[in-house]
Amino acid sequence: MSENTEIRPFRIDVPQAVLDDLRDRLGRTLWPDELPDAGWDYGVPVAYVKELAEYWRDGYDWRAHEAAINRYPQFTTEIDGQNIHFLHVRSRHENALPLVLTHGWPGSIVEYLRIIDLLTDPEDPAQAFHVVVPSLPGFGFSGPTTQKGWNRYRTARAWAELMRRLGYDRYGAVGNDGGSFVSPEVGRIDPEHVVGVHVTQIFSFPSGDPAEFARMTPEEHKALEVLQWFNENKMSFNILHSQQPQTLSYAIVDSPVGLLGWNSQLFGDTVDVSADFVLTNTMLYWVTGTATSATRFYYEDAHAEHPKEPTTVPMGLAMFAGDFVSMRTFAERDHTNLVHWRSYDRGGHYAAHIVPDVLAADLRDFYGPLR
Numbered sequence: 001m002s003e004n005t006e007i008r009p010f011r012i013d014v015p016q017a018v019l020d021d022l023r024d025r026l027g028r029t030l031w032p033d034e035l036p037d038a039g040w041d042y043g044v045p046v047a048y049v050k051e052l053a054e055y056w057r058d059g060y061d062w063r064a065h066e067a068a069i070n071r072y073p074q075f076t077t078e079i080d081g082q083n084i085h086f087l088h089v090r091s092r093h094e095n096a097l098p099l100v101l102t103h104g105w106p107g108s109i110v111e112y113l114r115i116i117d118l119l120t121d122p123e124d125p126a127q128a129f130h131v132v133v134p135s136l137p138g139f140g141f142s143g144p145t146t147q148k149g150w151n152r153y154r155t156a157r158a159w160a161e162l163m164r165r166l167g168y169d170r171y172g173a174v175g176n177d178g179g180s181f182v183s184p185e186v187g188r189i190d191p192e193h194v195v196g197v198h199v200t201q202i203f204s205f206p207s208g209d210p211a212e213f214a215r216m217t218p219e220e221h222k223a224l225e226v227l228q229w230f231n232e233n234k235m236s237f238n239i240l241h242s243q244q245p246q247t248l249s250y251a252i253v254d255s256p257v258g259l260l261g262w263n264s265q266l267f268g269d270t271v272d273v274s275a276d277f278v279l280t281n282t283m284l285y286w287v288t289g290t291a292t293s294a295t296r297f298y299y300e301d302a303h304a305e306h307p308k309e310p311t312t313v314p315m316g317l318a319m320f321a322g323d324f325v326s327m328r329t330f331a332e333r334d335h336t337n338l339v340h341w342r343s344y345d346r347g348g349h350y351a352a353h354i355v356p357d358v359l360a361a362d363l364r365d366f367y368g369p370l371r
Contacts, residue, residue, distance in 0.1 A: 104177025320347025
């Protein structure tokens with residue numbers, strides 16, 4: 001059977017019955033016990049989740065956030081047997097450079113909403129971009145995945161096809177979190193059309209070669225210590241997603257507070273975001289029933305065969321305070337055309353949401369010479 005390549009307009013309109021059921025479930029939450037003064041040592045604290053859940057039930061306005069997303073043109077199309085949902089916002093400047101921006105977990109297209117207008121509508125045509133923001137396969141309104149194998153590489157191939165289908169012959173690939181895994185692969189598989197890849201993390205790690213450690217700077221040794229701490233204290237989500245996502249699914253698909261508690265471990269006490277931002281991202285998993293298929297992305301990636309050769313398209317990094325600290329010694333091993341490396345003293349993991357002006361300026365600086 002041939003694939004339906006039609007691009008169909010889409011608008012979010014969650015049935016009221018889904019929202020009523022959510023409110024009812026939130027009101028019937030069975031709360032776990034907790035040791036006194038445990039803080040975040042054992043995981044996400046009850047008080048943190050309870051405050052969010054009470055606001056979710058009694059104060060949060062999904063319809064307002066639904067309308068905010070619906071401000072932007074949305075579409076769906078089928079690629080490689082999978083429904084793909086995406087925002088597509090064209091600049092009034094016809095010769096703007098197209099960008100495909102990719103989110104990760106537990107984020108969503110919501111993390112890019114504040115940067116869209118900055119990118120698409122500057123006064124200077126030379127600073128303008130057409131913007132495509134897809135929901136990762138299995139995330140949000142891209143719907144659950146129905147086949148095995150939707151890892152970063154299959155996703156990258158889908159993004160290349162999406163940009164081709166939209167008529168873009170030259171474009172840039174931008175990523176954060178999981179998008180920082182996907183976007184370099186878009187450049188790898190479509191170098192004839194990708195002018196450059198820009199990410200907010202370069203996840204390159206030591207290979208074990210003593211010569212690499214000898215080249216590391218003092219700052220990189222500190223970054224490695226932070227990474228080691230994170231690996232020992234906060235990587236449980238990655239291990240569980242990569243090994244048994246289906247086992248986790250019973251807790252996060254049936255209980256909205258279960259989903260909120262699980263997803264908020266990476267929104268929690270270390271990122272400067274509002275309750276509305278946490279809840280709107282969480283809502284995109286809840287109302288679409290994609291909590292499970294989103295976690296499967298980790299499983300598929302962990303079981304994929306990873307390329308051993310470095311990427312060659314121009315690569316840029318914008319690193320923000322409070323986020324993963326990329327290490328150039330290892331980044332240059334994995335990306336031979338690393339031409340842009342910036343570090344900012346503010347921002348955090350969701351820079352496109354928290355400091356959209358800073359990230360937009362960095363994107364213009366990187367892509368300016370590549371247009």
